[in-house]
Amino acid sequence: MSEEASVEYRVIEGVAVVTLSNAPVNALAPGMREGLIESLDRANEDGAVKGIVVTGAGRNFIAGADIRQFGKERKVSSSVSTAVLDASRKPVVAVIRGYALGAGLEHALACHYRFATPDAKLGLPEVKIGIIPAGGGTQRLTRLVGPKAAIDIIISGRHVSARNALELGLIDRIIADDVALAEAIDFVKRLPEGKGIRRVRDMNGQIENAKANPDDWTSARDEAASKARFVQAPHSALACIEMAVNGSFEEGLALEQSLFAELESSDEAKALRYAFFAEREAAKIPGKPENYKGEAVRSAAVIGAGTMGGGIAICFADARIPVKVLEASQEALDRGMQKTRDTYAAKVKRGSLTQGEMDESLAYIQPVIDYEQIGDADVVIEAVFERIDLKKEVFEKLDSVMKEGALLLTNSSAIDIDTMANATRRPADVAGAHFFAPANVMKLCEVVRGTHSSVETILRTTKLGRDLNKISVVAGSCDGFAANRSRAPLVTEAMLLLEEGARPDQIDRIMKAFGYPMGPFAVSDLSGLDVSYDTRKRRAAADPGYRKLHVPDRMVELGRKGQKNGAGWYRYNPGDRKPIVDPEVDAIIADVARELGVEQREFSDDEILHRLLFASVNEVCKILEDGKAYRASDVDVMWLYGFGFPRHRGGLMYWADTVGARKVAGLVEAWHEQFGKRWRPARLLLEAAAAGLPLRELRAPGV
Numbered sequence: 160m161s162e163e164a165s166v167e168y169r170v171i172e173g174v175a176v177v178t179l180s181n182a183p184v185n186a187l188a189p190g191m192r193e194g195l196i197e198s199l200d201r202a203n204e205d206g207a208v209k210g211i212v213v214t215g216a217g218r219n220f221i222a223g224a225d226i227r228q229f230g231k232e233r234k235v236s237s238s239v240s241t242a243v244l245d246a247s248r249k250p251v252v253a254v255i256r257g258y259a260l261g262a263g264l265e266h267a268l269a270c271h272y273r274f275a276t277p278d279a280k281l282g283l284p285e286v287k288i289g290i291i292p293a294g295g296g297t298q299r300l301t302r303l304v305g306p307k308a309a310i311d312i313i314i315s316g317r318h319v320s321a322r323n324a325l326e327l328g329l330i331d332r333i334i335a336d337d338v339a340l341a342e343a344i345d346f347v348k349r350l351p352e353g354k355g356i357r358r359v360r361d362m363n364g365q366i367e368n369a370k371a372n373p374d375d376w377t378s379a380r381d382e383a384a385s386k387a388r389f390v391q392a393p394h395s396a397l398a399c400i401e402m403a404v405n406g407s408f409e410e411g412l413a414l415e416q417s418l419f420a421e422l423e424s425s426d427e428a429k430a431l432r433y434a435f436f437a438e439r440e441a442a443k444i445p446g447k448p449e450n451y452k453g454e455a456v457r458s459a460a461v462i463g464a465g466t467m468g469g470g471i472a473i474c475f476a477d478a479r480i481p482v483k484v485l486e487a488s489q490e491a492l493d494r495g496m497q498k499t500r501d502t503y504a505a506k507v508k509r510g511s512l513t514q515g516e517m518d519e520s521l522a523y524i525q526p527v528i529d530y531e532q533i534g535d536a537d538v539v540i541e542a543v544f545e546r547i548d549l550k551k552e553v554f555e556k557l558d559s560v561m562k563e564g565a566l567l568l569t570n571s572s573a574i575d576i577d578t579m580a581n582a583t584r585r586p587a588d589v590a591g592a593h594f595f596a597p598a599n600v601m602k603l604c605e606v607v608r609g610t611h612s613s614v615e616t617i618l619r620t621t622k623l624g625r626d627l628n629k630i631s632v633v634a635g636s637c638d639g640f641a642a643n644r645s646r647a648p649l650v651t652e653a654m655l656l657l658e659e660g661a662r663p664d665q666i667d668r669i670m671k672a673f674g675y676p677m678g679p680f681a682v683s684d685l686s687g688l689d690v691s692y693d694t695r696k697r698r699a700a701a702d703p704g705y706r707k708l709h710v711p712d713r714m715v716e717l718g719r720k721g722q723k724n725g726a727g728w729y730r731y732n733p734g735d736r737k738p739i740v741d742p743e744v745d746a747i748i749a750d751v752a753r754e755l756g757v758e759q760r761e762f763s764d765d766e767i768l769h770r771l772l773f774a775s776v777n778e779v780c781k782i783l784e785d786g787k788a789y790r791a792s793d794v795d796v797m798w799l800y801g802f803g804f805p806r807h808r809g810g811l812m813y814w815a816d817t818v819g820a821r822k823v824a825g826l827v828e829a830w831h832e833q834f835g836k837r838w839r840p841a842r843l844l845l846e847a848a849a850a851g852l853p854l855r856e857l858r859a860p861g862v
């Protein structure tokens with residue numbers, strides 16, 4: 160057992176209390192399962208012990224297996240320790256506080272009773288890292304709550320609240336935190352002598368019910384299977400649940416073991432584990448002062464109630480942080496608030512929110528029109544039009560009204576943070592909080608460091624992002640910051656490929672087959688071709704060397720704006736979002752190519768995929784050289800949460816490593832020769848290729 164991990168054994172009033180401890184969340188480290196088994200043997204042997212209570216030290220039961228151990232050999236697996244719990248000749252009660260996830264819940268399921276405190280969160284999130292529960296979780300959960308609920312819990316990987324767990328029959332009772340242990344001990348003491356063994360493996364009520372009403376759960380199974388198009392783990396989990404219904408407990412355990420063994424070292428599981436750790440790594444901020452304890456934000460203000468401001472206000476309201484929304488005019492404010500109400504109302508209509516919850520959320524949003532009213536907020540996020548003069552003016556005002564120590568944040572997508580910071584007398588308190596549209600849905604919060612942003616400002620902003628239920632990742636200030644800057648070359652390449660003969664629907668098909676939910680052209684139709692057109696015009700005016708993108712420019716000039724007017728890269732029937740391939744688009748592309756004298760040709764799927772993604776891989780290397788992101792893996796996290804990059808591919812740079820840095824660099828060099836400047840190979844890419852270093856481990860200088 161590692162130094163921090165331990166299993167404590169005490170006897171209190173004739174009841175053995177076994178406490179698993181491994182700060183901070185009691186992940187099952189090597190040795191802990193052995194310790195648990197020893198304790199159970201000891202209690203079963205001791206004639207003075209009537210029963211056993213298993214619990215976790217501190218705020219949690221067991222948050223899961225130690226993920227670092229996956230793919231390595233384990234001496235004793237959860238399948239063994241859960242079997243020992245299950246077989247105990249004396250009753251075993253689990254007392255669950257905080258997290259009981261993965262192997263944690265599997266151990267609780269193998270106990271004979273489950274008591275949980277109101278803050279408990281239970282779940283089997285294994286499929287999210289490409290594996291399945293392998294400590295009997297699929298078999299016991301199905302027996303306890305039935306296959307339909309088991310499918311929901313295992314396939315979504317969601318956290319089940321104590322209240323919901325009680326409704327489902329997953330736990331036996333909810334107990335108050337301060338008396339939890341005493342109550343469990345008392346419960347064991349009151350059990351009739353020699354009675355009280357109640358093994359989940361022997362419970363058949365739910366199974367018989369499922370057999371009698373198969374339609375009830377098979378439709379849930381079919382739906383879950385149809386959604387898991389690129390990953391195996393959900394299918395394996397469904398097979399185990401099905402075996403729980405139709406086979407014996409032993410057959411179910413055997414299937415679980417064999418399917419787990421297949422998955423554990425699969426490419427999918429490795430990529431998903433990488434994504435999991437990349438996300439954790441992204442939360443580490445270099446230069447964080449020791450013993451830093453940041454104050455949480457308790458009140459907020461948002462400037463501008465447009466597309467982004469409205470969405471950001473919803474994020475605050477949903478996180479139960481009071482937010483004031485300020486607009487330039489009463490009219491604009493009324494319009495913005497109406498849109499916010501409509502957004503909530505649509506959720507109520509869909510059934511994902513109750514009217515009561517909508518009203519509660521809306522009560523957290525206060526519309527205001529006067530700067531004096533926002534001065535006492537802990538944070539303000541500016542989301543007005545993307546115009547430098549306007550941004551400066553807003554930050555001058557914020558500087559004069561906001562209380563000392565307030566965080567001053569901008570949601571700008573491209574303007575240098577220093578421009579806003581320098582409009583204030585407190586540039587250390589200014590940073591970017593770049594949300595992605597729609598802000599209340601997309602999970603990425605790109606935290607942008609200006610030259611003067613203090614490390615405390617960055618720490619507070621990343622924490623704020625997390626409190627708003629986002630994934631915060633830090634970038635440096637440059638055109639497009641790290642996320643959009645790294646994706647821009649992909650978009651450029653997609654447009655230039657059209658000139659050379661690729662078709663929008665072909666590119667979309669390839670990216671969807673790669674795992675994206677939508678192709679780049681369908682996305683462009685959704686957000687509107689005119690938006691990027693305007694950005695390109697601004698860039699071209701500012702940079703004489705700017706590479707004009709003739710095809711999308713022509714599309715907009717011919718009035719094709721995307722879904723909003725029924726014609727973009729695809730055609731849309733009125734009221735329908737289904738893209739229809741439009742021969743007119745092919746004709747427009749062919750015209751442009753002819754005018755430019757570019758010869759059109761056929762492309763293979765691989766060539767298209769590599770042209771698109773290698774362009775961005777090369778850019779990520781340049782971003783790191785410039786110190787505009789801490790780590791390559793941070794950009795991978797941005798792509799996962801900002802752009803829908805398929806998670807089972809790990810991330811852009813992780814995927815590039817599966818191709819190999821050598822091959823990437825070779826093609827980038829070849830395309831540099833063919834196409835010139837835009838393919839200039841990054842120094843870091845060439846170095847990694849020459850030294851055989853993984854691209855996913857590249858970092859900015861000094862990080």
Ligand code: NAD
Nearest residue numbers: 463464465466467468486487491542543544545571572596
């Ligand atoms: P928008 O046009 O929808 O909204 C801007 C709002 O700001 C309008 O409601 C306007 O009335 C208000 N406003 C203008 N001047 C104001 C002032 N002086 N005081 C108070 N309010 C004022 O724009 P948006 O799409 O929400 O973009 C806002 C910011 O977010 C921009 O900086 C943009 O670059 C950035 N951004 C946009 C997206 C996106 O996809 N739309 C994504 C990320 C970041």
